Amino acid sequence: MTNAATLGVHHVGFTVPNLGETRRFFLDVLGFDQVGEKPEYPAAFVSDGTVMLTLWQAKESERAIPFDRKHNVGLHHVALRVRDGAALEGLHERLRDSAGVEVEFCPEPLGTGPTRHMMCTIPGGIRVEFIAPGGAA
Secondary structure (H helix, E strand, C coil), rough: CCCCCCCCCCEEEEEEEHHHHHHHHHHHHHCCEEEEECCCCCEEEEEEECCEEEECCCCHHCCCCCCCCCCCCCCCCEECCCCCCCHHHHHHHHCCCCCCEEEEEEEEECCCCCEEEEEEEECCCEEEEEEEEECCC
C-alpha cells in the first residue's frame, strides 16, 4: 500500500487544432465511445471504458504551435494498453492506413522483456504509444 495522495488517472486532456478530426479518430479508428461534450467550449469527452480523454478545440487553431517533444515542456505522450500482441499488430495496420496518423515506429519489443509497443502521432499532433503486455506475440 502506498501513501500517495492520488488514486490513478481520472482523465487526460488534450487541446487539438481540429476537434472533429481528432474525435473521429478516437471513435472510428480506436472504437472509443463519446461520453460527453461541451459544445459551447467546444470539447468532447471520449472513453475506452477504462480511461477518459478530454479533447478541447484550440482557439485560433491556425495559430496553434505544434508540440515539439524535444524542446517544449508538456505531455511527451500518452500510453494506452491494448489486449495483446495480435491486437497491437491489428491496430498498427489500421493506424498505418488512417488519415492524419503518422507512425513513428512499428510494433517492437519494449526493452529486453516480452512487452511490445509502437508509437504514432494522431490527428491533432498528439503522440500516442500503444503497449501490449508481456508474453504478446
